Amino acid sequence: MIYPASFENEAQKVASQLEFLRKRVSATLGKEPRKISIILQNQTVESNGNVQLAPRRSEFYTTPPQQGDFQDWLNNLAIHELRHVAQFDKLTGYLRAPFFEQLALAIYGVTLPSWFFEGDAVVSETVLSPAGRGRLPSWEMPFRTNLLSGRTYSYQKDYLGSLKDLTPGFYELGYFMTARMQRVYGADIMDSLMTRMARLPIRPYNFSNSLRKFTGYNTRRWHEQTREELTALWRKQLAENNPIDYPLLPPKTTDKPENWLLPRPLSDQRIIALHQGAQHVSAIMVMDSLGRQKEVIKTGRQTEPNFSYAAGKVVWDEVRRHARYGKRSYNVINLYDLESRSYHQLTRKSRYFSPALRPDAHRVVAVEIDESNAISLVVIAVPNGEVVARYPSPGNILLQTPAFDPTGTKVIATGVAQQGTAIVELDIPTGNYRFMLDWQSQQIERPTYADDEIAFKAHYNGIDNIYALNTATGAIRQCTNARFGAFNPLVDVVSNQLWFNSYQVNGYRISKVSWNETRDLATQKTSASHISYFKPLLRQDYAYRTTDTPETVILPSxxxxxxxxxxxFHSLSIDNGSFDNLDAINPGVYWLSDDLLNTAQLRLGYTYDGDIRSSEYLASIAYQRFFPKFSLEYRNRGQVGTARVIGNGQEQLIGLHWRENVTTLKIDIPLVFYRINHVFTTGVSAATSYTQRYGLTEPRFQNQFIERVRFPMHYQFYFNHQVRQSALDLAPRWGQHFSVTYRHFPFENRLKGAHLSLRSAFFFPGLWRNHSLLARFSYQQRNGMYQITNDIPLVSGYDQLRPVPVDNTLLFSYRFPIAYPDWSIGPLAYIKRFKGGLFADFQNVDSETPFQPRTFGVELRSDMNLLRFYLPNFDIGVKLVYANEANPRQRFFATYSIGYSY
Incomplete structure (x- = not known):
């Protein structure tokens, strides 16, 4: 286990948990996980984890979230990720370093659908702990809402997702499908399935074939069986709860998913809320009683949706990353004044979460989580951002979503520990904490003061609803009885209204009810009869289930x-390890080395070019620990060329072959900056090389043969700015990209030449939402050795046109969505979106040339998943090109392209 020294205490706890869980996690797979390196990433503010091969390691992102289940974050993480380790070893554990880890990873990814291995890990985290996502009604709520609303989607849509509808996601879908397997056929079915798959990993449709053998159902039919069972269970629960349908704001919404989160009433009868949508980026909005909306300010990326309003001011937290190191990030607090319409970043390089304004807006309280996972509440002055006071959490329990009382002297928050969740109050004058509600097996969220009560979200009746805690008696009463779920309560004492979010089939909407009326609601169930859908779907009597907390045994470090x-060294590969771009794939045999901290990559390779019948040998190393990135590469390769010979009055072309040793050194400094919804990337790079040539096949040209090319220089500078994209945007609504590249031979006498290129791109919003207009202008100036080199984007179909020297290009493209069909073409493809485009490409634009495109036309593209793989996402399309010039090779022709992303 690798970790910063400041994380020693937490690392010891994690080590004890892992050792305690190692055999328990793997019991149903019959395969105890072997050793694996675990890196504790404590410098990022995001909460996550992963297990990978090539190289074999696991990463724990240790900062706990502000919204999760009701247990210690690192315990949940240890169970979930350790189950993945057991899965890897069960299926491909015999394929190991130093040669076969990438092959093992490929077999794992091709053989197991994502819903299976993630759903199985969620089952484990639920079985092996008193909490886990399988016990959260909020987690399965989108799936439940769809089924109860009559939206029974296909297996591929539920699994692979949709751009126009909310779907459960493969974690949630996988949990219910794998849990049902174990309930119906016993926990040993996991062992049986993966054992059969491991014996013949190249079997076509290995998982579905094996599932049919043991259950009689393929994956599609098993999805239908699970869906039917869940529908019956949830309909029964809905009838028992007898829910209330509350009024919804806005009264009309788009047909695409959108959320109106954390509603807060303003003094002028308007509502302020955080808006998220498939068609829009996140923004704080105000809405009147008729549903008319106005944007206040767009927001940046958040770890959890959050904002707070008081006295004409708004605060919210956002993620900022270190300019150079992506896994070093911060959570800062932003402030916006609605009256002056001014924005101000209140803190910098901070780790503050869930900020809340005091009623007079002169102070902010937030949760601070430092790099050693020490938890505190901090009080911050407005507007200078200075910390006025810091109150360490009692027992260092995790604190979430604090809120001030009306006097500004007390703060209420959710407390989370391995015992569950509690409601904790801080008395600011004394600095003392007290527990207002003791530990509960509940996902308690966003407690807020409501006269002599505290309103909060919990799920005592099996559905997320708003409850109230009487601070004098400790009694809990139910305040809402929502059909699908109620969240984010706020009691407005002026109007005596309870405002909250009511979940619907297309997202979170705003609802309200009289606070007095909530007292008349008959509580459906008490905490003693807590419902968890884990219970009806999976039996609880597994021998390996435990809720014990291991003692921390201090291990040597x-x-x-x-x-x-x-x-x-970990893998032999057919590529150098980078599959980001299809054009960059260079098949061969490579031996890959990556250190565990992702700072050094070493590649040894061999390829054979059949076009010139020549071998190539490669050795490269990249080192990324320092502020600049360094890479050094050596290649020994064959080359071909032609020589023009004139004899007897005739011209003859003679083919030449030679080999060369090329050593290349590159230094790169990439930087990234965030500012609310704006993203800036910039960087500089410099590269040089040394080439030594030998083995010319035609000795008579030896005098003209250049045997050495000494240190040609290549420089690049780029600067990009763009706003964040919504899920349905085809490109940024606004953006500017600039790049300057220069190449020359400063250390050569025989070789001369220089190449200067400037590239630019400008993104504009289209005529309608999610449309995009892109204008690109590029210019190049070259001479000498670079006379025929093109280093700028060329017009569409350039290789089908008459060759003409290119000095500049001006390219226009307009792209727009056409439809979101969610079509399944059997198991071959699942099409999420069709999109179209128009383009006009100009070349060598100047004052003397008629301003007319050299090519123009239309394009049709589609976003899809292939062969039921969740990743990669493919973008496949065709361009119909019209050559607008005299006597072209072809007047009309088509070009095709395929791209992919992860």
Missing amino acids: KPYKGLKNLIN
């Missing part, structure tokens, strides 16, 4: 030697 562990 020592400094990690980065240089000693720099070389870590």
Whole structure:
């Protein structure tokens, strides 16, 4: 286990948990996980985890979330990720370093659908802990809402998702499908399935074939069986709860998913809320009683949706990343004044979460989580951002979503520990904490003061609803009885209204009810009869289930030697390890080395070019620990060329072959900056090389043959700015990209030449929502050795046109969505979106040339998943090109393209 020294105490706890859980997690797979390196990432503010091969390691992102289940974050993480380790070892554990880890990873990814291995891990985290996502009604709510609303989607749509509808996602779908397997056929079915798959990993449709053998159902039919069972269970529960349908704001919404979160009434009868939507980026909005909306300010990326309003001011938190190191991030607080319409970033390089304004807006309270996972409430002054006071959490329990009382002297918050959740109050004058509600097996969220009560969200009746805690008696009463779920309560004492979010089939809407009326609601169930859908779907009597907390055994630790562990060969590969771009794939045989901290990559490779019948040998190393990135590469390769010979009055072309040694050094400094909904990327790079040529096949040209090319220089500078995209945007609504590249031979006498290129791109909003207009202008100036080199984007179909030297290009494209069909073409493809475009490409634009496109036309593209794989997402399309010039090779022709993303 590798971790910063400041994280020693937490690392010891994690080590004890892992050792305690190791055999329990793997019991139903019959395969105890072997050793794996675990990196504790404590410098990022995001909460996550992963297990990977090539190289074999696991990463725990240790900062706990502000919204999760009711247990210690690292305990949940340890169970979930350790189950993935057991899955890897069960299916492909015999394929190991130093040669076969990438092959093992490929077999794992091709054989197991994502819903299976993630759903199985969620089952484990639920079985092996008193909490887990399988016990959260909020987690399965989108799936439940769809089924109860009559939206029974296909297997591929529920699994692979949709751009126009809310679907459960593969974690949720996988939990219910794998849980049902274990309930119906016993927990040992996981062992049986994966054992059969491991014996013949190349079997076509291995998982579905094996599932049919043991259950009689393929994946599509098993999805239908699970869906039918869940529908019956949830309909029964809905009838028992006898829910109330509350009024909804806005009264009309788009047909695409959108959320109106954390509603807060203003003094002028308007409502302020955080708006999220498939068609829009996140923004704080105000809405009047008729549903008319006005944007206040767009927001940036958040770890959890959050904002707070008081006295004409708004605060919210956002993620900021270190300019150079992506896994070092911060959570800052932003402030916006509605009266002056001014924005101000209140804190910098901070780790503050869920900020809340005091009623007079002169102070902000927030949760602070430092890099050692020490938890505190901090009080921050407005507007200078200074910390006025810091109150360490009692027992270092996790605190979530604090809120001031009307006097500004007390703060209420959710407390989370392995015992469950509680409601904790801080008395600011004394600095003392007290528990207002003791530990509960509940997902308690966003407690807020309501006269002599505290309103909060919980799920005592099996559905997320708003409850109230009487601070004098400790009694809990139910305040809402929502059909699908109620969240984010706020009691407005002026109007005596309870405002909250009511979940609907297309997202979260705003509802309200008289606070007095909530007292007349008959509570459906008490905490003693807590409902968890884990119970009806999976039996509780597994021998390996435990809720015990392991004692921390102090294990020896020592400094990690980065240089000693720099070389870590793990895989033979057909590529150099980068599959980001289809054009960059260069098939061959490569031996890959990556150190565990992702700072050094070493590649040894061999390829054969059949076009020129020549071998190529490669060795490269990249080192990323320092502020600049360094890469050094050596290639020994064959080359071909032609020589023009004139004899007897005739011209003859003679083919030439030679080999060359090329050593290349590159230094790169990439930087990224965030500012609310704006993203800036910039960077500089410099590269040089040394080439030594030998083995010319025609000795008579030896005098003209250049045997050495000494240190040609290549420089690049780029600057990009764009606003965040919504889920349905085809491109940023606004953006500017600039790049300057220069190449020359400053150290050569025989070789001369220079190449200067400037590239730019400008994004504009289209005529309708999610449309995009892109204008690109590029210019190049070249001479000498670079006379025929093109380093700028060319017009569409350039290789089908008459060759003409290119000095500049001006390219226009307008793209727009056409339809969101969610079509399944059997198991071959699942099409999420069709999109179209128009383009006009100009070349060598100047004052003397008629301003007319050299090519123009239309394009049709589609976003899809292939062969039921969740990733990658493919973008496949065709361009119909019209050549607008005299005597072209072809007047009309088509070009095709395929791209993919993860």
